[in-house]
Amino acid sequence: MAANVTTEDILRISGVNPRKCMKCGKCSGTCPAYDEMEYHPHQFVYMVERGQIDKLMQSKSIYRCLTCFACLERCPRNVEPAKLIEAVRLAVIRQQGMNHMTENDIPALLDDKLPQQAIVSAMRKYKK
Amino acid sequence: MSVNTEWKPKIVAFCCNWCSYAGADLAGSSRLSYPADVKIIRIPCSCRLNPLFILRAFQRGADGVILCGCHPGDCHYSTGNYYARRRMTLLFSMLSYLGIDSRRTRVEWVSAAEGPKFAATMNDFAKTITELGENVKLGDLRCKEN
Amino acid sequence: MQKIGVFVCWCGSNIAATVDVKAVANALRSEPGVVFSTEYQYMCSENGQNLIKDTIRDYKLDGIVICSCSPRMHEATFRKTALAAGLNPYMVEIANIREQVSWIHKDMTEATDKAIVLGRAAIAKVKKNAPLTAGTSPVTKRALVIGGGIAGIQTALDVADAGYEVDIVEKSPTIGGRMAQLDKTFPTLDCAACILTPKMVEANQHENINLLTYSEVESVSGFVGSFKAKIRKKARFVDEVKCTGCGVCTEKCPSRKGLNEFNMGLNTRGAVYIPFAQAVPNKAVIDASNCIHFRTGKCGICEKNCSAGAIKFDQQDEIIERDYGAIVVATGFKPIDASAFDEYAYNQSKDVVTSLEFERLMNAAGPTKGTLLRPSDGEHPHEIVFIQCVGSRCSRDASKGKEYCSKICCMYTAKHAMLVREKYPDTKVHVFYIDVRTPGKNFDEFYRRAVEQYGVDYIKGMVGKVTVEGKKLRVQGSDLISNEQVHIDADMVVLATAIEPDPTARSIGTMLTASMDTNDFFTEAHPKLRPVESPTAGIFLSGVCQGPKDIPETVSQAGAAASKVIGLLSKNELVGNPCVAHANELLCNGCSQCERVCPYGAITYVEKEVRGPEFRGTKRVAVVNEAVCQGCGACTVTCPSTAMDLKGFSNNQIMAEVDAICR
Numbered sequence: 001m002a003a004n005v006t007t008e009d010i011l012r013i014s015g016v017n018p019r020k021c022m023k024c025g026k027c028s029g030t031c032p033a034y035d036e037m038e039y040h041p042h043q044f045v046y047m048v049e050r051g052q053i054d055k056l057m058q059s060k061s062i063y064r065c066l067t068c069f070a071c072l073e074r075c076p077r078n079v080e081p082a083k084l085i086e087a088v089r090l091a092v093i094r095q096q097g098m099n100h101m102t103e104n105d106i107p108a109l110l111d112d113k114l115p116q117q118a119i120v121s122a123m124r125k126y127k128k
Numbered sequence: 129m130s131v132n133t134e135w136k137p138k139i140v141a142f143c144c145n146w147c148s149y150a151g152a153d154l155a156g157s158s159r160l161s162y163p164a165d166v167k168i169i170r171i172p173c174s175c176r177l178n179p180l181f182i183l184r185a186f187q188r189g190a191d192g193v194i195l196c197g198c199h200p201g202d203c204h205y206s207t208g209n210y211y212a213r214r215r216m217t218l219l220f221s222m223l224s225y226l227g228i229d230s231r232r233t234r235v236e237w238v239s240a241a242e243g244p245k246f247a248a249t250m251n252d253f254a255k256t257i258t259e260l261g262e263n264v265k266l267g268d269l270r271c272k273e274n
Numbered sequence: 275m276q277k278i279g280v281f282v283c284w285c286g287s288n289i290a291a292t293v294d295v296k297a298v299a300n301a302l303r304s305e306p307g308v309v310f311s312t313e314y315q316y317m318c319s320e321n322g323q324n325l326i327k328d329t330i331r332d333y334k335l336d337g338i339v340i341c342s343c344s345p346r347m348h349e350a351t352f353r354k355t356a357l358a359a360g361l362n363p364y365m366v367e368i369a370n371i372r373e374q375v376s377w378i379h380k381d382m383t384e385a386t387d388k389a390i391v392l393g394r395a396a397i398a399k400v401k402k403n404a405p406l407t408a409g410t411s412p413v414t415k416r417a418l419v420i421g422g423g424i425a426g427i428q429t430a431l432d433v434a435d436a437g438y439e440v441d442i443v444e445k446s447p448t449i450g451g452r453m454a455q456l457d458k459t460f461p462t463l464d465c466a467a468c469i470l471t472p473k474m475v476e477a478n479q480h481e482n483i484n485l486l487t488y489s490e491v492e493s494v495s496g497f498v499g500s501f502k503a504k505i506r507k508k509a510r511f512v513d514e515v516k517c518t519g520c521g522v523c524t525e526k527c528p529s530r531k532g533l534n535e536f537n538m539g540l541n542t543r544g545a546v547y548i549p550f551a552q553a554v555p556n557k558a559v560i561d562a563s564n565c566i567h568f569r570t571g572k573c574g575i576c577e578k579n580c581s582a583g584a585i586k587f588d589q590q591d592e593i594i595e596r597d598y599g600a601i602v603v604a605t606g607f608k609p610i611d612a613s614a615f616d617e618y619a620y621n622q623s624k625d626v627v628t629s630l631e632f633e634r635l636m637n638a639a640g641p642t643k644g645t646l647l648r649p650s651d652g653e654h655p656h657e658i659v660f661i662q663c664v665g666s667r668c669s670r671d672a673s674k675g676k677e678y679c680s681k682i683c684c685m686y687t688a689k690h691a692m693l694v695r696e697k698y699p700d701t702k703v704h705v706f707y708i709d710v711r712t713p714g715k716n717f718d719e720f721y722r723r724a725v726e727q728y729g730v731d732y733i734k735g736m737v738g739k740v741t742v743e744g745k746k747l748r749v750q751g752s753d754l755i756s757n758e759q760v761h762i763d764a765d766m767v768v769l770a771t772a773i774e775p776d777p778t779a780r781s782i783g784t785m786l787t788a789s790m791d792t793n794d795f796f797t798e799a800h801p802k803l804r805p806v807e808s809p810t811a812g813i814f815l816s817g818v819c820q821g822p823k824d825i826p827e828t829v830s831q832a833g834a835a836a837s838k839v840i841g842l843l844s845k846n847e848l849v850g851n852p853c854v855a856h857a858n859e860l861l862c863n864g865c866s867q868c869e870r871v872c873p874y875g876a877i878t879y880v881e882k883e884v885r886g887p888e889f890r891g892t893k894r895v896a897v898v899n900e901a902v903c904q905g906c907g908a909c910t911v912t913c914p915s916t917a918m919d920l921k922g923f924s925n926n927q928i929m930a931e932v933d934a935i936c937r
Contacts, residue, residue, distance in 0.1 A: 022667060024708040028752035030617070030738030034759040042754065074617060074738060076668035076675060138936055145346075153344045156373025164379050164388040167395070167935045168370070170345065172853070172923055175871075176907030181928055188936035205906035206789045206809065206873045215911065247378075 014087035027071035148196030154243030162250035175208035362405035421604035423451020425817025432836030434482035448553035461720035498812030516584035519556035523576035655765035665772035853922030861917035864894030868909035
């Protein structure tokens with residue numbers, strides 16, 4: 001895989017500032033999927049800061065995260081590790097061009113029962 | 129813009145006694161240079177700066193005026209710099225309405241420990257003013273001349 | 275025409291190397307009003323000062339300008355020089371041609387020109403100066419200490435020993451504070467009561483100390499040297515003089531609903547109670563909200579059983595008004611409310627306790643008589659988890675946690691862990707920590723002893739959640755060193771909760787106009803050089819009200835505050851700063867704007883008879899209390915009618931400087 005995703009890219013996508021982390025480990029203490037993961041929430045924060053994005057992108061850990069946001073909720077410093085994991089996941093998707101549709105395909109899929117929020121988030125997600 | 133080599137800007141810096149004036153002293157004792165065009169006036173607190181002083185400076189041909197005070201929360205008199213900040217916000221918007229370029233007026237917080245910041249701020253401000261060139265003089269309607 | 279003298283200092287080569295001092299002296303000589311101008315090698319030297327003095331006398335100068343170093347350096351020196359020669363010290367102005375000219379410029383022409391301009395500005399200013407005389411105010415030789423914990427007691431004892439009267443105002447019925455609740459103290463493990471109670475007794479018996487327990491300060495007015503405080507002595511419903519502290523009433527009281535504050539609410543007490551056995555004063559107090567007599571008008575068992583006849587159901591609050599020269603704030607702290615942290619199940623299980631509660635559970639005078647038992651079922655716990663930094667170092671939510679480090683938790687947790695292992699070697703003890711912070715004499719050795727000698731299991735990581743599973747508490751946390759998630763089935767969980775200033779601190783701070791930070795800790799006048807003084811003159815800080823600290827630090831700060839108080843009280847009168855605000859009564863329109871911006875409450879309004887060319891009659895005018903005004907000038911700019919001006923930095927003086935610089 002091309003190794004051109006940088007720390008800056010992940011930080012821009014996620015809006016997270018890993019420097020706020022005081023390395024307490026509460027995120028990993030909270031994580032319900034801890035044992036499923038190769039890299040744990042606190043390691044994501046550390047490794048993104050260190051620029052070890054490749055390792056994270058190649059790890060299955062990014063798909064094990066339940067996005068339950070427990071780490072984000074409990075973090076005493078507001079670091080939001082879940083958003084970092086999500087950003088790495090997004091980086092993989094963007095790099096592989098794996099989006100199976102574009103925003104132009106969305107209108108055809110709409111029906112009355114679809115919640116407004118889902119439409120908005122779909123637009124956001126598939127708009128490049 | 130053509131810059132006259134003979135022309136030197138007149139810059140007035142109002143510094144509060146407790147933080148910024150001490151910061152200027154520290155810049156001095158650290159031998160950090162800034163242009164001689166900057167002349168400092170000592171006031172007890174940034175909140176002592178009457179907007180009239182700034183108007184007066186522009187009437188008398190000042191090219192730039194800067195106010196330096198303690199960082200928010202560090203005021204020797206607890207709240208003085210908050211008053212100064214609000215007053216200057218209003219004054220500067222009025223000055224810009226009067227035709228004084230907003231880059232000619234500035235407020236900066238400089239603590240007693242920030243000698244380098246003081247020098248850097250003055251260098252930057254003096255550079256900005258020099259680039260802007262000579263200022264228009266604020267007229268006083270009560271004065272008959274011009 | 276005024277006669278101004280100008281003195282240009284070489285400062286050796288410091289100024290003379292970059293500024294042509296002769297040229298400066300010559301240029302300034304031609305300024306209007308200048309009758310004398312010279313330069314000299316060292317103006318601050320004795321010869322230099324004599325030169326200034328002689329010139330003032332010979333030329334009968336009205337004002338002098340010294341072109342030298344920063345006024346922050348030698349303004350005071352030259353003011354004294356002027357005074358010695360019979361010139362008002364406030365007729366001196368300094369042009370700073372060292373820090374602002376010679377030290378920062380290299381080009382001689384440029385530097386000399388700037389020095390001349392600064393000299394002109396100083397001359398322009400000094401011509402507008404007026405002689406000022408500092409006022410004096412008397413000092414009441416009595417101190418008020420707010421808070422009767424170890425900080426307040428120590429300050430009071432030190433001040434009282436120096437021979438001054440001290441009143442301690444304590445809001446609870448006894449002095450002693452948080453320290454009285456502690457079991458053992460780190461790092462020596464001596465018992466808190468054994469070292470504190472003698473001090474409490476000493477404070478009670480000291481001829482110069484007056485204890486006002488169960489009392490609160492209601493209002494404070496005045497200023498340094500002459501404060502006036504109004505203190506509400508709450509009704510105890512017990513005659514303090516008659517009560518012998520025998521405790522019969524406390525045993526007979528049929529109401530058992532009141533939570534025992536001393537034991538952190540872990541057990542209950544009667545409606546009439548003595549907080550603890552060594553309470554000072556050892557007098558009973560009735561908690562009216564739980565008293566059957568106050569709710570139904572019946573009962574009165576305590577009254578019947580009191581052989582001293584001390585029960586007084588009709589007792590009223592009493593207001594005491596006294597004058598003080600100095601006020602010491604020693605309001606202390608409380609642990610934060612742990613129930614905000616639902617992940618630790620504090621509200622779900624009685625066996626999740628805070629460290630202060632744990633302290634009571636370990637104490638011989640506590641609810642379990644010193645045997646460590648689970649609060650839920652009274653069984654002996656075999657596995658205990660301590661969680662550090664509960665609410666400390668937390669920046670996400672100010673209502674929940676505190677951004678600062680509470681400083682004492684690492685040490686008291688090590689102490690608790692060690693004590694448990696010592697008393698009950700069969701109990702496993704785990705401590706979850708982020709960092710172990712032990713900067714203090716014998717502190718790190720103490721912590722290492724807990725690990726090496728007592729086998730306390732320190733785990734680098736944090737607990738994510740605690741769940742109640744039957745009789746057990748399931749603790750899930752991270753172990754960052756082994757990179758594992760750990761699960762512990764514990765019998766008890768102890769939360770090292772952050773400490774925060776006592777909730778009364780904010781209102782006291784407002785009352786005293788003493789500034790506080792965003793966490794409600796009092797701010798010191800200077801964080802390094804004046805750590806025990808508040809920026810408000812006459813207000814001193816003792817103990818945790820200024821920031822988290824342990825007992826030795828509190829005691830040393832209390833002593834330091836006392837020495838500052840003694841220094842103040844030893845003076846017969848205080849000399850003020852004459853550079854204060856002053857209202858021109860003729861111009862004042864009575865709008866009260868200045869009163870609102872004054873951070874010191876120095877401005878009041880009075881109805882006054884005013885006589886001027888355009889106005890005669892009575893009007894409402896601002897009056898500045900010169901002893902309180904600190905001279906910031908906020909009021910001068912706020913005043914819409916320019917009635918308010920600041921002496922020493924008047925509008926005319928600063929305008930003159932602006933004019934001289936922009937000339």
